[in-house]
Each structure stands twice: as structure tokens, then as C-alpha cells.
Amino acid sequence: MENNIHAFILIPLLGFILLALQNKKSERLISSITLLTMIAQLGLFFTATVLWFAQGRPIWEHADFTLYQHEDYSFVIDFYWDKATWVYLGVGAFLVFLVSFYSKTYMHREEGYKRFFMNLTFFFIGFNIVVLAGNFETLFIGWEILGISSFLLIAFYRNRYLPVKNAVKVFSIYRIGDLGILLAMWLSHHFWHVNISFNELNHHDLVIEHWTEQSAVGVAIALMILITAMAKSAQFPFSSWLPRAMEGPTPSSAIFYGSLAVHIGVFLLLRTAHFWEAQDIVRWIIGLVGIITAGIATVIARVQGSIKSQIAYSSIAQIGLMFVELSMGWYDLVLIHFAGNAFLRTYQLLVSPSVVTYLIKEQFYHFTPRVKTVEDSLPKKIEYSLYMLSLKEFNLDSFMYRYLWNPTKRLGARLSFIRHGWMWALALVALVVSYAILKEGEAGEHYRHYFPYVFASIAILLVLKAFTERKLVFWSWGMIILNHMMVAVAIMFNEEFTWDHVLLYLGGIVVAGAAGYYILGRLRSQGYPVDLDQFHGLSRSHGKLAFAFLLACLGLTGFPITTTFLGEDLIFSHIHEDQWLLALLTGFSFILDGLAVIRIYARIFLGPHAESIFEMGYRSS
Numbered sequence: 001m002e003n004n005i006h007a008f009i010l011i012p013l014l015g016f017i018l019l020a021l022q023n024k025k026s027e028r029l030i031s032s033i034t035l036l037t038m039i040a041q042l043g044l045f046f047t048a049t050v051l052w053f054a055q056g057r058p059i060w061e062h063a064d065f066t067l068y069q070h071e072d073y074s075f076v077i078d079f080y081w082d083k084a085t086w087v088y089l090g091v092g093a094f095l096v097f098l099v100s101f102y103s104k105t106y107m108h109r110e111e112g113y114k115r116f117f118m119n120l121t122f123f124f125i126g127f128n129i130v131v132l133a134g135n136f137e138t139l140f141i142g143w144e145i146l147g148i149s150s151f152l153l154i155a156f157y158r159n160r161y162l163p164v165k166n167a168v169k170v171f172s173i174y175r176i177g178d179l180g181i182l183l184a185m186w187l188s189h190h191f192w193h194v195n196i197s198f199n200e201l202n203h204h205d206l207v208i209e210h211w212t213e214q215s216a217v218g219v220a221i222a223l224m225i226l227i228t229a230m231a232k233s234a235q236f237p238f239s240s241w242l243p244r245a246m247e248g249p250t251p252s253s254a255i256f257y258g259s260l261a262v263h264i265g266v267f268l269l270l271r272t273a274h275f276w277e278a279q280d281i282v283r284w285i286i287g288l289v290g291i292i293t294a295g296i297a298t299v300i301a302r303v304q305g306s307i308k309s310q311i312a313y314s315s316i317a318q319i320g321l322m323f324v325e326l327s328m329g330w331y332d333l334v335l336i337h338f339a340g341n342a343f344l345r346t347y348q349l350l351v352s353p354s355v356v357t358y359l360i361k362e363q364f365y366h367f368t369p370r371v372k373t374v375e376d377s378l379p380k381k382i383e384y385s386l387y388m389l390s391l392k393e394f395n396l397d398s399f400m401y402r403y404l405w406n407p408t409k410r411l412g413a414r415l416s417f418i419r420h421g422w423m424w425a426l427a428l429v430a431l432v433v434s435y436a437i438l439k440e441g442e443a444g445e446h447y448r449h450y451f452p453y454v455f456a457s458i459a460i461l462l463v464l465k466a467f468t469e470r471k472l473v474f475w476s477w478g479m480i481i482l483n484h485m486m487v488a489v490a491i492m493f494n495e496e497f498t499w500d501h502v503l504l505y506l507g508g509i510v511v512a513g514a515a516g517y518y519i520l521g522r523l524r525s526q527g528y529p530v531d532l533d534q535f536h537g538l539s540r541s542h543g544k545l546a547f548a549f550l551l552a553c554l555g556l557t558g559f560p561i562t563t564t565f566l567g568e569d570l571i572f573s574h575i576h577e578d579q580w581l582l583a584l585l586t587g588f589s590f591i592l593d594g595l596a597v598i599r600i601y602a603r604i605f606l607g608p609h610a611e612s613i614f615e616m617g618y619r620s621s
Helices: 007-020 027-054 083-106 113-132 136-154 161-192 204-213 215-232 241-247 250-259 261-271 280-301 307-327 331-366 380-391 393-413 420-438 442-468 473-494 499-525 543-556 564-573 580-605
Strands: 060-070 073-081
Touching: 007 027, 007 113, 027 083, 027 113, 060 564, 073 083, 073 113, 073 136, 073 564, 083 113, 083 250, 083 261, 083 331, 113 136, 113 250, 113 261, 136 161, 136 241, 136 250, 136 261, 136 564, 161 215, 161 241, 161 564, 161 580, 204 215, 215 261, 215 280, 241 250, 241 307, 250 261, 250 307, 250 331, 261 307, 261 331, 280 307, 280 380, 280 393, 307 331, 380 393, 393 442, 442 473, 442 580, 473 499, 473 543, 473 564, 473 580, 499 543, 499 564, 543 580, 564 580
Parallel strands: none
Antiparallel strands: 060 073
């Protein structure tokens, strides 16, 4: 079984392909394929469980194949099985089967019936890759799949305003997590000087030896992993995204934000526990984050008027307690806690529509106000202040806007002098001047180490302008493409960066960029005002073009469907350990271009249709 771990990924992948080939009106066939896929996955899990216990529960690791190899860099698809993998796989397989069975009837005659089950299966592929990953590189593939499938399921009611807006909001928080894991992978490469596997992290002496030599770098890696886990598991101060994610259908809310996806941050900390547990300061920070989150989420949950929001904040509070348990080294308790919380929240969310009906009847006929609450024991000023803060959700949403997104937007707005025509000229002049300086021999080499920062800064300016552009979509799309080119030039000046690496990185960018230009041009030729001043909702009238443009967007963000995914990881391997600023500039470029691209897709193809002949849907689902 050890050599066939990848079957856990191949089964849902086969189901996804079969679903893609079906007619969207064949509801019975679509649900049957999904259920058979999940039954096969459960059967495989039970078989693997029997074999694993029969062998004495060993750790299984299988390096499937090497995707790319260059000198001291290798991208190995590596799979890993231990106790945490077993628990997460088992809970995931059972709950996805349960939700699939529930959704067969719940989603009946829904316009996006096929799209829902394809997104659900796509999420399950990413979940299995993350849980089975044996190194950071493999985990990042599944991580990206989880991010885009979350966006698609939150925006399932894509003709309404709020689901699309909240999907973009959640995706922006996920991109913060992506930045954390990218920087953790970069630092890890310099910390170990090889592409480390999770199995090697179990060797205590090896970990302690490297911590002794590079304790500062080790703490930085641990903190990047923690930020990633906090963003993915909705921990303070990122907690406000989880209730907004409930805009999707109830089954997707149950499987994503009640049970599985929201616990992936906990899994990441579990998987890397043997690394960060060597530092007490990191453990204290993890515990502190968990305590703050549990306290805040508990009081917010008590005043929520929506049952979905109550369940969301209750789940956040429980995950905060899991962070505390992780900090104390109670890893087995964390796994039990995860399984219990996942089953409970799935049940609560699936029955929530019925519970609302029952409670309305109960309050109408037998309403009795609660005599005394816990808060009544507090002084009145504190009680009322706590109540108002809880109603406002401790202003966590406003905090993110005020101190993160609004400053970014204001900075981008000040770049109004950048125009589509001469931004290419600016890049060309910078290249010519840099080449001329380098031709000066020793004098040119003296300035060489400044060039990577110059071009990385130009890349940041371009993507900031693309992110904040409010009108011209062609300008925004072009600036995203040029941003990638500037990043490639920056790394070429930084270190020996061969042309095959450049082609590996920019190959997917060129293809995806050209495809995006073609689709946008085709829409404009048909008389559609393709601009970014509003939502146009063109997926309703141009479904195939919407799907093609989504693929182009994913290619432009380095999603694992083109060589750019490998190229991004390669680029970070050419940034030196002491070049923190260059790594941050490059990382922010990748994060902002992903947000800019998704924003373009949402504005053009999602939201209420611009033409009044279609029904408008502004209200929340």
C-alpha cells in the first residue's frame, strides 16, 4: 500500500474528469458518479487502514517522482502517511461522502448542479494532496487547489453581488497565507540547504543541530508557518472571513468552513510540529493566538443573529483551543478535537435550515426569555461595551481594510501617472540602462547588486497599479504580465538564472496572458464594455468564455496547470538568505498579481448581469 498512496488522489481526479464529461442536466448521473467516487475513496481508506494496523502503524513515505531537478534544487512529488494523515483522510472521506449524499437532493434543480459537484470533487483532490504531502512543494500544490476551490464555492451564486464580493474577500486572506508559505519554503531551502521532507523533520537531533546554528532563521520559518495557519484557520486577526464564506450553499459551508478546509491550518502546524516545538517562544505565540481567538470568537458567537455565523464563530473558538493544545504538545488530543469538531459542525450546518424553522415556531408559541446570563455578573459598563464590540465583531473586518487593503489601494491610486503605452517603454529603458552600466566592467559590477531591488520595485509598482485600476481592463492585464517579466529580470540580475529557468517561469505567463487578451478582445468586439468599474456578470451569457478566462487567470497566477508554478519556486531558490527585502518584494508581487487577476475575472464574469433583461440578485444567499 505504501507504493500506492497516490491512489487517494487518482480516485477523486478520475471522478472529476468523468463529471466534466457529463451533460449539466443529467442530475442523477452526476450525483451517482460523485457518490461512487466517494464510496471508492472510503473503500480505499478502510483497506489502507487494515494494512497499516497490520504492519504496526509505521510511517509510510513514497517519493513518487521528481518533477524538476537542477543542481541543489529538486521538486519532488513526495507522499507521507502517519497518524495525522490517517485521521484527516478518514474524517475527510466520510464527511465528503455524507455531504455529497445530502447535496444530491439539496441541490436538485439548481442551475449550477454540475458545477457544484465538480467544485466539491476538485476541493477533495486538493484536500487529499495537502494531507498526503511529504514536503512543502507537494503541499503547496494542494494548498493552491484549496484556495481556488474555496473561491468558486463561495461565489457559487455568481449572479448575486454579496457572494462574489465575499469570495474575493476570502481569497485575499488566503493570499496572505500563500505569502507565508512561500517565504517559509524559501527560508527552509536556505536553512536545510536541501528540499527537506516532513519525514526528515522527525529526526530530533538533525532539527536541534540546525536550530543551534541558525536559530533566527528557524524562528522566522516557524512564524511564517504560523501566519499561514492563522490565515487558513481564521485565527485572530483573520477571523472575520469565515462568516463571510458562508455565502455559498449550505453543503459547501458544512464541508469547507465547518469541518475540513478551516482545519487545514491546524494540520499544517501538526505536520511541522517537530520543527517549531524546539523553540519555546514559538509555542508561546501559538498558544497566545489560540487563547485570544477563542475568547473573542466565543463572545461574538453569542450575539450573532444568523445561525451560520454562530456556527462559524463557534468553530473558530474551538480551533483556537486546538492552537492552545498544539502549543502544549498535546498532538493526539488535537486530532480527537479536530474529528469531534468537524463532525459536530457538519451536522449543525446541514440541519441549520430546519433548526431555524423549529426555533421560529418555538419562539412564537413558547417564548420564555432567559432569566440571567453569564455577562450579567460583569459591571454594566463592561457588559454593554463587550456587547457592542461583539456586535461589531471587534471591528476585525474594518481592521483588515484600514491597515492592509486601504493603504494598498491608496498607494496604487497615486500611481495614476502610469499609462499602458509607456509602461513598456519604462521597462525597456530600465533594461537598456542596466545593461549599459554592466558593460562598464568593474564599475558596473559595483552597482550590480542594486539592480534586483530596482526591477523588483518596478514590478511592485506595476502590480499595485493593476490591482487598483478601476477602468481599463487591458491596461491592468498588461501590467500583470509585465510585472512577471520584471520579476524574472530582477532574479536574472541577482544570480545566474539560466534561460531554461526563464522559459520555465515565463512560458505559462506568455500563454495565459495571450489567451486572456484574446478573450477580452473577443468580448469587446461583440460590443460588451469590458471595464472594471462594475460587475458585468457575463458568465450567464458567455459560460464557455468565462471558464476559458478563468484558466487564463489561473495560469497567470502560477496555479499548477502551467510551468510557471515550478518557475515561481525556482525564482525563490535564487534569492539569497540575507536578501529579505528582495524576497518580500517578490512575494508581494505574486500575492498582489493573484488578487488583481481574480478581481478582473470577478468584475467581468461574475456578479449581477449588466443588462437588465436578466434577473438581478443583490441580496445575500
